[in-house]
Amino acid sequence: MIRFGPAGLGGAKEAVHSLEEYHKKGISACEIAFTYGVYLKEEDAVEIGKAAKSLGIKLSIHAPYWINLNSAERRKVEESRKRILDCCKIGSLLGAYLVVFHPGYYGKMGKEETYQNIKREIINIVKEIKKRGWKINIAAETTGKVNVFGSVDEILRLVNETGCSFCIDILEKFKSHGDIHIHFSGIEYGEKGEKRHIITPESEIKELLKNLQKNVSKSKEITIINESPNPLGDSIKAIRIFKKI
Numbered sequence: 001m002i003r004f005g006p007a008g009l010g011g012a013k014e015a016v017h018s019l020e021e022y023h024k025k026g027i028s029a030c031e032i033a034f035t036y037g038v039y040l041k042e043e044d045a046v047e048i049g050k051a052a053k054s055l056g057i058k059l060s061i062h063a064p065y066w067i068n069l070n071s072a073e074r075r076k077v078e079e080s081r082k083r084i085l086d087c088c089k090i091g092s093l094l095g096a097y098l099v100v101f102h103p104g105y106y107g108k109m110g111k112e113e114t115y116q117n118i119k120r121e122i123i124n125i126v127k128e129i130k131k132r133g134w135k136i137n138i139a140a141e142t143t144g145k146v147n148v149f150g151s152v153d154e155i156l157r158l159v160n161e162t163g164c165s166f167c168i169d170i171l172e173k174f175k176s177h178g179d180i181h182i183h184f185s186g187i188e189y190g191e192k193g194e195k196r197h198i199i200t201p202e203s204e205i206k207e208l209l210k211n212l213q214k215n216v217s218k219s220k221e222i223t224i225i226n227e228s229p230n231p232l233g234d235s236i237k238a239i240r241i242f243k244k245i
């Protein structure tokens, strides 16, 4: 099954209404963006979670951008860890299944040292989630930026060695690994890789869907979150294209 949905749900007050509107349009996934912090209160999370469940909308979370599990400063690593765990806590109240996060930066460290530091922190976070009994996993996101940790191979290695999940924009190497969570947008590339998100071209949606149909077994659940400047409109566009192919 393939679920489509936008990145972003909006404020707590209109969230339930937005989910109802999404449902009417065929949306069955939504990623709540805690980009600048966890903005939902616990009681709101419970209510939104109930609504999403009854509407058949699968929720995920995007953790704040200020995360670096490889900072040379211990305090910054602790803060990053706390931000991820705060997302997991509210996420478990929402009934969300995944917290997507950007693991960190190389800084002045080498690639292997960076990998080992990030791996250690992720193992600790996964342990903490289990200890608290939260039914949620964290998903390290691949990056299209060359100077940022998170190449496809680095993320794949983390998935294999820590039990964390993944969020990808490239499918090939991950297809044997459980359910699949994809971020999707139109992307403009510059010299250093990904430059900015643009409206998703129809041709790219078609290409992604054909690729999924060809490569991923039907028994898997695939969640496609659109992160373009018009995530709802592009999700609806993707649903329309999906029905045709």
Ligand SMILES: [Zn+2]
Pocket: 062, 100, 101, 102, 141, 183
């Ligand atoms: Zn992201």
